[in-house]
Amino acid sequence: MNEHLILHARLDREDRLIDADEGFGAINERAGGSRGHVLAVPQFNTLVRLARRLRILISRGVTIADGEIDLDCWIKATPGDGGTSLAVSVLRERPAWRTPTSANTVAALPPPPGADWQWEVDAELRVTRIDEQAGVRHGFDAVAALSRPLTRLFALEPDADGNVAILDAVAERIDFDRQVATIRESSVRVTLAASVRRDPLGGFDGFVGGTYLVDEQPVEPVVETFNARLDQVLRGPLGRIVANADTINAGQDGDLDPHYADYAADIASAGRHLLGLVDDLVDLEAIEREDFTVEDEAIDLADVVRRAAGLLQVRAANAGVTIDREGLDGVLPARGEFRRTLQILVNLIGNAVRYSPEGATIWLRAQREGDRAVVIVADQGKGIAEADQARIFEKFERVDASEAGGSGLGLYIARRLARAMGGDLTVDSAVGQGARFLLGLPAGE
Amino acid sequence: MSLSPSTPESFDAALALRAAAAERRAGRRLASAIEDFFRDEHDRLDDRARALIGALVEVTVSAIERDVGDTAARLLATRGEAQAAKAIATGNASVFARLIDSGLLRERALMDEVIAQARVALIDEALVANRPPGVTTGLLVRLREHDDAMVRDAAIDYLLADSRHRAPAEERRAELPAELHHQLVWWVAAALRERLAGVSPIADRALVDAAMQRIAHFDGAAGTMVAAHRLAASIDADVERLPGLLLEALTEGRLTLFAAFLAHALGIEMDEARALALEPDGERLWIALRALGMERDVLARVGWALGEADRTRDVEALPDAIDAAAVVAPEQAGAVIAPLMLTRDFRQAVRALSMGSAA
Numbered sequence: 017m018n019e020h021l022i023l024h025a026r027l028d029r030e031d032r033l034i035d036a037d038e039g040f041g042a043i044n045e046r047a048g049g050s051r052g053h054v055l056a057v058p059q060f061n062t063l064v065r066l067a068r069r070l071r072i073l074i075s076r077g078v079t080i081a082d083g084e085i086d087l088d089c090w091i092k093a094t095p096g097d098g099g100t101s102l103a104v105s106v107l108r109e110r111p112a113w114r115t116p117t118s119a120n121t122v123a124a125l126p127p128p129p130g131a132d133w134q135w136e137v138d139a140e141l142r143v144t145r146i147d148e149q150a151g152v153r154h155g156f157d158a159v160a161a162l163s164r165p166l167t168r169l170f171a172l173e174p175d176a177d178g179n180v181a182i183l184d185a186v187a188e189r190i191d192f193d194r195q196v197a198t199i200r201e202s203s204v205r206v207t208l209a210a211s212v213r214r215d216p217l218g219g220f221d222g223f224v225g226g227t228y229l230v231d232e233q234p235v236e237p238v239v240e241t242f243n244a245r246l247d248q249v250l251r252g253p254l255g256r257i258v259a260n261a262d263t264i265n266a267g268q269d270g271d272l273d274p275h276y277a278d279y280a281a282d283i284a285s286a287g288r289h290l291l292g293l294v295d296d297l298v299d300l301e302a303i304e305r306e307d308f309t310v311e312d313e314a315i316d317l318a319d320v321v322r323r324a325a326g327l328l329q330v331r332a333a334n335a336g337v338t339i340d341r342e343g344l345d346g347v348l349p350a351r352g353e354f355r356r357t358l359q360i361l362v363n364l365i366g367n368a369v370r371y372s373p374e375g376a377t378i379w380l381r382a383q384r385e386g387d388r389a390v391v392i393v394a395d396q397g398k399g400i401a402e403a404d405q406a407r408i409f410e411k412f413e414r415v416d417a418s419e420a421g422g423s424g425l426g427l428y429i430a431r432r433l434a435r436a437m438g439g440d441l442t443v444d445s446a447v448g449q450g451a452r453f454l455l456g457l458p459a460g461e
Numbered sequence: 462m463s464l465s466p467s468t469p470e471s472f473d474a475a476l477a478l479r480a481a482a483a484e485r486r487a488g489r490r491l492a493s494a495i496e497d498f499f500r501d502e503h504d505r506l507d508d509r510a511r512a513l514i515g516a517l518v519e520v521t522v523s524a525i526e527r528d529v530g531d532t533a534a535r536l537l538a539t540r541g542e543a544q545a546a547k548a549i550a551t552g553n554a555s556v557f558a559r560l561i562d563s564g565l566l567r568e569r570a571l572m573d574e575v576i577a578q579a580r581v582a583l584i585d586e587a588l589v590a591n592r593p594p595g596v597t598t599g600l601l602v603r604l605r606e607h608d609d610a611m612v613r614d615a616a617i618d619y620l621l622a623d624s625r626h627r628a629p630a631e632e633r634r635a636e637l638p639a640e641l642h643h644q645l646v647w648w649v650a651a652a653l654r655e656r657l658a659g660v661s662p663i664a665d666r667a668l669v670d671a672a673m674q675r676i677a678h679f680d681g682a683a684g685t686m687v688a689a690h691r692l693a694a695s696i697d698a699d700v701e702r703l704p705g706l707l708l709e710a711l712t713e714g715r716l717t718l719f720a721a722f723l724a725h726a727l728g729i730e731m732d733e734a735r736a737l738a739l740e741p742d743g744e745r746l747w748i749a750l751r752a753l754g755m756e757r758d759v760l761a762r763v764g765w766a767l768g769e770a771d772r773t774r775d776v777e778a779l780p781d782a783i784d785a786a787a788v789v790a791p792e793q794a795g796a797v798i799a800p801l802m803l804t805r806d807f808r809q810a811v812r813a814l815s816m817g818s819a820a
Contacts, residue, residue, distance in 0.1 A: 066765075066776065066777075066779075066780065069780035070761045070764070070765060070779065070780050070783065071757070071758070071761065072758060072761045072762055072765065074765050075593050076591065076769060077591070090593060090594050092593070105594070107594065126629060126631075127629055134629075136627060138589070139589075139592075140597055142602070144623070144624065144627060145623075145624045145627040145628075146624055148621070148624070148625075159617055159620075159621060162605070162617070162620040162621065162624055163601045163602050163605055163620050164602070215589075215590040219594065221589065221590060224629070273538050273541070273543040273546070275543075276538055276539075
């Protein structure tokens with residue numbers, strides 16, 4: 017606690033002033049009082065009288081007018097055998113025309129807006145309220161934080177100038193924001209903001225605060241453990257969401273408003289999209305690892321194309337798109353990994369189906385060109401401008417950014433896989449003329 | 462012969478009806494003005510209490526409305542009553558306003574509970590604000606690190622309940638005992654029913670099912686009153702430690718815990734102990750403290766802390782009251798508060814009867 021100016025006075029059993037230090041005497045005299053009489057400052061006199069009658073030490077905060085200024089004081093009256101002693105500690109003084117900083121209360125003080133979760137601390141910065149669910153979500157024990165110092169929950173960090181915002185705020189009894197901190201238990205980085213709560217005399221009485229998660233790009237975008245945990249963390253719940261939404265959509269649980277059935281279908285399709293993204297991320301994590309390798313097998317590339325086209329036949333039919341497989345009858349020996357090659361082709365043909373207008377045709381060709389076995393997937397979509405042709409092979413880029421769906425990882429992964437097998441994936445297109453994707457692999461015997 | 466709406470006779474009849482209604486309203490206004498004028502200043506709600514009571518009731522009703530309404534709408538949708546589902550989910554008619562209009566919320570037990578909780582909240586806040594600068598408290602900090610695991614667990618439960626209860630005003634609900642909560646759920650369900658243009662057996666069934674779900678999910682043991690009482694029981698303080706605990710609870714701004722220590726020591730119920738702590742003149746509280754053998758000094762300190770924190774008390778009258786109570790012998794005091802230990806239903810019946818004969 018800060019050191020305050022403390023004034024003293026002694027009073028007899030009839031509450032008359034016996035003696036006082038200079039400061040107290042001055043205040044009492046300015047109010048019209050003098051030694052041998054009851055105190056002229058009514059708040060002082062009242063407390064002295066109550067202490068004498070109750071026969072216990074009592075104290076309270078008061079504001080007294082002293083000339084041009086108002087004094088916020090804490091006064092303490094201690095009754096004794098010979099009379100009562102009074103101690104006045106002057107907490108702060110302010111011009112009389114300035115209204116006291118009003119006490120704000122829980123009822124009146126809203127928490128900072130938009131926080132991910134809220135907390136409150138008392139005047140000693142001990143946690144009095146915390147969002148239990150936040151602990152579950154962000155990996156810390158909320159119950160352990162209760163009644164303990166805020167600093168036990170958060171490791172506070174100074175800003176660039178070495179200032180710790182929350183400490184300055186306590187000292188000056190003001191709101192703060194952008195206090196950078198880390199949740200000790202989970203190492204999650206956050207920023208804190210809070211509104212100050214004041215007692216009736218304007219003193220510090222705690223904070224009503226909010227925690228904001230910091231959106232940080234991790235240095236390593238995909239870590240190894242990510243892959244290992246994907247199944248349990250994402251695939252399981254997503255699978256259940258899709259399954260339940262499908263069940264609702266199918267109306268197995270009874271009659272359902274058609275709107276709700278449609279919502280369920282939307283939920284299922286969004287869930288599938290996310291499952292696809294999970295698959296892509298698992299692939300991404302795998303191919304970006306330094307020790308990533310592919311099998312070197314003898315494969316029939318024409319056969320792989322036929323299988324890929326077969327897998328997408330239903331989707332193409334639904335979209336009113338024809339897949340032209342003429343010229344895939346023969347055998348086209350190549351070297352690569354069967355599974356990965358199939359994955360690339362499903363991606364390419366899938367894209368072609370997605371970007372083709374109804375009634376369009378997709379041509380598939382497999383041919384040998386020198387020492388390479390080449391598959392061509394050509395569509396009648398709107399084509400890709402030359403300037404965009406490099407971009408679409410980048411991570412998180414899409415052929416058509418305005419089109420929903422797709423993770424923006426497919427072509428990036430496809431090209432990485434093709435190159436890992438000693439081949440390449442290129443595009444050849446012009447706006448309005450459709451696109452031709454060429455997958456080349458080393459030719460086989 | 463039938464009267465068309467425009468005949469002079471029907472016009473006169475409508476006018477007479479309106480005039481009669483206006484007269485009744487004027488009569489009611491005058492009655493409440495008279496009541497207001499003669500009301501004792503100390504019995505009057507101050508603005509903060511009024512605002513907090515209003516917020517508690519409204520937030521509590523809205524929470525139940527949202528819960529029961531959403532569930533009923535969902536049930537109706539799956540049962541093929543899309544129209545009714547929409548009416549329930551999107552109806553604009555305020556359930557809160559309807560319950561106020563109907564007079565249902567005037568229910569004595571309900572308002573007694575809400576007013577008590579609002580007053581406890583305001584007193585708690587003032588107790589903390591009145592703490593001398595530099596005074597630190599450590600009751601709960603100590604209890605949650607207690608050697609006895611039972612005390613430790615009870616302290617954590619209490620802190621959790623307290624944390625939940627400290628929600629900002631716009632989210633803070635009253636912690637209702639089971640029977641009051643259930644009653645309120647049925648009222649809300651009945652008010653929601655009025656949103657439906659025509660009532661069907663399916664819609665009624667859905668509302669009943671939604672209300673039953675809400676009731677089934679109610680956890681009466683989660684409130685601060687119950688948690689505080691359990692904490693006091695786990696500590697099981699003796700006569701030596703009790704005064705310190707009572708005063709520390711007040712210093713920390715925890716009137717519910719103060720009431721819990723009192724309830725456990727006296728062997729009375731929590732709501733009775735809280736009522737003692739909230740009584741503005743404190744007469745019965747001094748007697749209760751004397752029954753526990755507390756000295757004058759403790760009475761005075763409790764009286765001072767509560768007097769400073771509660772605007773409805775007259776702190777100038779406190780010294781005389783304490784002087785009078787201090788001379789009452791503990792046995793005598795025990796006999797006076799003995800009826801508090803009797804079965805709740807019996808106590809309430811005795812009270813109701815005496816109020817009836819006084820009127």
